Amino acid sequence: MVKYIIKRLILLIPVLLGVSIMVFVVMHVFQADPASIILGQHATAEQIEKLRQELGLNNPLYVQYWDFLKGALQGDLGSSLITKTPVVKEILSRFPATIELALAAIIIASIFGISIGVISAVKQNSIVDYIGMVFALLGVSMPIFWLGLILIVIFAVQMHLLPVAGRIQIGLEPAHITGFYLIDSLLTGNMASFKSALSHIILPAVALGSYSTAIIARMTRSTMLEIIGQDYIRTARAKGLVEKVVILQHALRNALIPIITVIGLQLGSLLGGAVLTETVFSWPGVGSYTVEAILKSDYPVVQGAVILLAVVFVLVNLAVDLLYAYLDPRIKYS
Amino acid sequence: MLLQVKNLKTQFKVKGGVVNAVDGVDFEIDRGEVVSIVGESGSGKSVTSLSIMGLIPNPPGKVIDGEILFKGEDLLKKTKKELQNIRGNEISMIFQEPMTSLNPVFTIGKQISEALIKHKNMSREEALKKSIEMLELVGIPSPEKRVKDYPHQLSGGMRQRVMIAMALACGPELLIADEPTTALDVTIQAQILDLMLKLKDKLGTSILLITHDLGVVAEVSDRVVVMYCGKVVEKGTVMEIFERPLHPYTEGLLLSIPRVDEKHDKLFMIPGVVPNPLNMPKGCAFADRCHRCEEICKKEVPPLVEYEGRQVRCFRYLNHKEGKV
Amino acid sequence: MELNREENVMLEGGVEKTSSPWRNIWSELVKNKAAMVGLSIIVILILIALFGKYLMPYDPNTGVLAESLQKPSSAHIFGTDEQGRDIFSRIIDGTKISLRVGITAVAIALTAGIIFGSFAGYYGGKIDMYIMRLMDIILAFPSLLLAIAFMSALGKGIDKAIIAISIVTIPEYARIVRGSILSVKENEYVQAAKAIGNNDMGIIFKHILPNVMSPIIVRATLGISTAILETSALGFLGLGIQPPQAEWGSMLGAGRGYFYNAPHIVLFPGIAITITVLAFNLFGDGLRDALDPKLRK
């Protein structure tokens, strides 16, 4: 098992190398010139040229990549062109927010998606089934920022149930331990913070998770239908087990295996896909930060963020695979 | 009588119509008896057994008529809850596919225990202990270790033995075995059949054995029910059926088995195939394939008639009884 | 031959005419109500895309500023946008582009995904390893960021957006195809196909792929919606359609600032996207069923 994990981590290297090359090349064929970004609008051509020399921007691309890689191996991804702060620090300070949001979204999506899927499958071809599936289809057809704004208007502005935006009520930020507000507030026993953080995360998580909810619901439904037809479900019934146990224990447990794959993939894309949600809800995460960086051509930040997101993505996949082994005893990694 | 099935009718609604999978089946099982149901694939054997268990998937299936008297009480009139209390407790069932009938994600210990916890109010530990005993009973070596295994860690024969252990855990009065050995190798099949018979003697359980392997039937059963297209075509003791089959279908079935101890060039063959269940012929379902087919067979469904103390569904014996032959 | 006797039994409806598989699929589709609703909507959308210009009450790209942000009325049934353009006309005009985005992006990604996925799944070993690592790299890239990055490399315009979006989705198709192929590849009919002398391409394209289509179709119909939505996200960042061309996603993006005082600006393009996506999904589900002869009557 440990060996398997190490092996998977070794496989991370070519992926990260690939990702870094790709992002590096793409960012460098970008038209904006970092030197002129640094120098701002009053700069002269000579100043720009001087800075280009200093920054090594006139070197061949592979030399620049090599320099970048050397830095990266030492944990130095350079500094933001805009704020001058080290990229690693900037990104790490925003990472917990993104991860917290993505996790919340995937949890909500899983809860709703799996419930809808299971109910639809159990009541196949009934009105409940159709409603569930139309609901799921709506989830994939609504643009996130649209949905986000609607949610804000309904739940925050009209009903005053939940806050509009942000991560927590100003002033209630918990002490920094992990960077995850929900966890930190629990660790410090700060219930007011916890409540505030929880109420802030609901709307963005629902908006972000809507697409995943739909995908998970459809996946769950089809998997459940298949599994309900399996022989071992009949066996469970033949034992006299009540239907609830049959469905929730015997069937769902098996269905979870393919569902987990989907959830894993979705979580991966949520991490990078939170861009619009983060923007709408002013969520201080990496996604919107990175897009801003792209728009401002701040590419040390873009490179760093993409690489970090890739690492997390691969780690999430690894976690999913390990979860498989837990859920499906037939799978053993050695 | 432990179980009496009377005029059982089970239907399936499928695309394009209604399949009468079981169409008026009668038979009975006494305590301690082994009754076999034989018949071609699709003749309604499994549906019969699932009807008894109350496990017909609904929709699309439904028991539309008949009675299933278990110890004198009609199972069809029981509530869901009462049925759940009978299933796995007083009546249990083993399925054909040992590979797929066990839940792959639970240990076999848990799967055997489940029924015990539910029906016998045992605690987890007690149930596990009992499970180990059951595994021992069905001849699984070092059962204490094996309870923690998952189905995929066992061979097909062992899995089928686990199924038997599971079915017998609560000490049922009736065991329904739906093709328990079809998926297994001959040598393993021999082991399993041997085991079932031994356990029957030891625990006094009645067995309803479903198969289309006449060899198996001949070796283990006391009485035989032959089905064709959802109907019982012949019933009798195992000797009667094998020595002197009355129905042309039974006859054909027996003749088409290649035998090790005889050699002839060509096998006897029942020509044709089973009719489409959605498009049943008007008369006797076997008429088209029958070498003794008469005019009347194509027009009317023959009734189940008494003949020499046995029952058979064929006009020939109806006529005979009425003294016309 | 004696065996022929069974024909009498099997004969249900006399001698059948030769019927093409497409006819079978079609006749099956016709029976599926939901799919037909989906298909009708798609056909209508295509007609609108082709002949929409005869339906537009106004020029979609020129507006009267003095008539901006009008609520739906008899003059402008969907109201007007911030430039005073008729939203109804713009939605009709946008149909063409949105359909094109959805369909081409999926077509490109699907083709590439099928090729990568089937080679990886069928050959396994090193080929599998290399292809899937490449897919991992793309997958590990946050998709919107990757699309933006590609676009900044490729340049602007709708065609570039389509390519960027399709590149981003290739790995998903490749994964699905590969997974399905792994499970189908061991089937005996694949062995049989080999035994009668098929070469690898024949086996992949004639025998394996047709049998792994259902998950792919379901994914592809979902993909059409993703593509439309992702174009809107690119439009939101100024990378999609170049103005004043109407496109639903960009209309949504551009209208989001008017959420409070002119909600109709975002409502109608949103509905248009939703209906289109719904139609493709309904049709996709029906098509999957129809393509599977086992589900046919």
Add this chain to the structure above:
Amino acid sequence: GCGKGTQTGSKKPKTLIYAQGADPRGLDPAYVDDGESAKIIVNVYEGLVKYKPNSTEIEPSLATEWTVSPDGKEYTFKLRQGVKFHDGTPFNADAVVFSVERQLPPKATDDMPYASFTFGPVEKVQKVDDYTVKFILKQPYTPFLANLAMSLAAPIVSPAAVQKYGDKFIENPVGTGPFKFVKWDKGQSVTLAKNEDYWGEKAKVDTVVFKITKENSVRASELITGSVDIIDGVDPNDIKKLEDNKIQIFKGKGMNINYMAFNTSRAPFNDPKLREAVSHAIDRDELVKYLYQGYASVANTYLPDFIPGYNDKVQPYKYDVEKAKALLKEAGKENLEIKMITYSNPRPYNPVNGQKLAEAVQNYLAKVGIKATIEVYPWTEYKQKAAQGEGDILFYGWVGDNGDADNFLSLLDSNEIKSSLNAAKYSNPKVDELLAKARRLPNGEERNNVYKEIQEILAVDAPWLPISNAMDMAAYSPKVKGFTLHPTGAVYLKDVDKE
């Protein structure tokens, strides 16, 4: 944040939450150039001088008085005594010299965006005694005093803190202002606390939080629900909704100009006739009324009207389709095809964003038979494109830095073509000469007249079509008292109170 709980005898600390659209770039005045940073910086730091409320006139701040030598090259400041930085170190002439010298060659680095703008004319800065400083300029430069009131580059920083924090000073500002820096949650908020040791009248609230909320309508929603107290960057579209919810709207004249620049360096718009034609083709009144929904004023000339030197006599080209067509015909360009480039995001001077403005313009041009295409880019890329000379028409704007007319009109100095500030690539020796002259003249009528003359030349030459001056808008809850937006866009929160 509804105040709940029982009211106790002790005074509850007052927290004021101000929502803005983006994170500050940084909090070291030497290294930033954005409004979001400036808003925070003016509350933490102070300069030697400051603007009077609601105008761009100068009044004392850390300097109590100053003198300018007759040749206009020496500025001597008397410093305020007894002022302490937030870290407890004293404010004195050394601190001023330190703050300025780090932005002068040789210490100045390339990434100090406002160093050369603000201190470019400075030859050197000298400590005269502990509380007297002298600036020696290379040549007379009248806007210099206004520069020292700016929120960027000019504020005085604590030398001890700069030494202590080094690279990280940008995240740990230490000044003399009415508020002390507390913390900065990146992407989320910046928290300031009242400076109890402030030399002047102390702040009225205990804590100020600058909260980051990106989307305009979301920010408005937050104000409506009461989770923030003040927002800026108010979208005209949200005003009705805000007013319905009893929110106060602050509408101030903005020190900005939103304009359309012709690329005068090449055909077709090197021809002033064509520029005139196009200028006639666009109905700016309609743009302001409908596109900006009245929350801007039509710009008749190149300066906002409150800036000294504004010429109220200048007449812009009127909206006249026939005239435009006639001029085009005259120039033989009836079927003109041009390319416009624009930006995708809203800007302070153009709250609807560049694309929408360009689309509207495209529409007008179509009416006179000009076929214009639009290419939209994100802001930084757009600036790059513009610098490379893309596009026949560009959309741009300017937010004034120091309230001096020079700050606006230098945008048309041919020297600024290189730096790409001169988006029109306009080159007129006469204008250049007048600009240089004005820079040397002391403030007053004479200087203002030079600027008026420049505006007259530009009005005829039409390198730009000035479109509008956006209103500076903010919205605040009725509980907030004493809130104003300074014309420079800065928000001084010292005197703001909350009930």
Add this chain to the structure above:
Amino acid sequence: MEALLEVVNLKKYFPVESGFLKKSVEYVKAVDDVSFKIYRGETLGLVGESGCGKSTTGRMLVNLLKPTSGEVRFEGKDITKLKGAEEREFRKNIQIIFQDPYASLNPRMTVGDIIAEPIKINRLAKGEEVEKRVLKLLEYVGLASYHRNRYPHEFSGGQRQRVGIARALAVNPKLIVCDEPVSALDVSIQAQVLNLLDDLQKEFKLTYLFIAHGLNVVKHVSDRVGVMYLGKLVEIGDADSLYDNPLHPYTKALLSAIPVPDPAKKRERIILSGDVPSPLNPPEGCRFHTRCQSCMEICKKKEPELKDVGQNHRVACHLY
């Protein structure tokens, strides 16, 4: 008699990857040193428990699997080394019919297409000819012309198996490997298919390798029978001789385990204890010794050779 096909020391080890970075590899010894001959026109039966390597052997004969070592000589030529055009040419000679009639037909092709495919691929006919040939083949296997437009799922198991047979016949093969062609079928259908195979053999002078685990079926169709256990051929001989006088304890157990459809004959059955050991690490010595009732010391150590005991009958057991 002339050997149409000769199998010499055939081995197939399937690697099972395990360990860190797939370094160490274990092998499933699916077929482990098997040699036999098939004579022209005969039917050789191959029996044995599930997983003993019957199918693997069969697949190597039709070149669907490359053996780990050993030779398969068809008409004297080693087919395991064929490539490209030669290989395609060879394919026409040996065809295979699979066990599962449900899984061996592509569910998305009509029966007509399934049968036409080998004809087209091997260019045995063109245009109209193809159609004619398909109809002819359908007729041979007892299906009607209208069946060609139907899909496999519309057929019964027996009919499907006929389609499989027709497909195999399409290229005029000399040898057909029948891999459990009737195991999935009902007795009554089984009889139909067996008779069909018999007819076709006579008509086209076919040679069969008939794989099954139902001994009664094998007895019925075969001239000679081989018994496999855990990758090894343990006994081979004329059908009558082998059935009347089984020598290997495993063959004996196998034969006794066949349920005889005659309630009057209560026989003494040999019930083997335990399961078939894993082919990943088969027992030392004789592979059957763990379940053998007449196991001796030597059996645990030395692997028995296949010994000729006369009358074309060979057995691998230390008892003889």
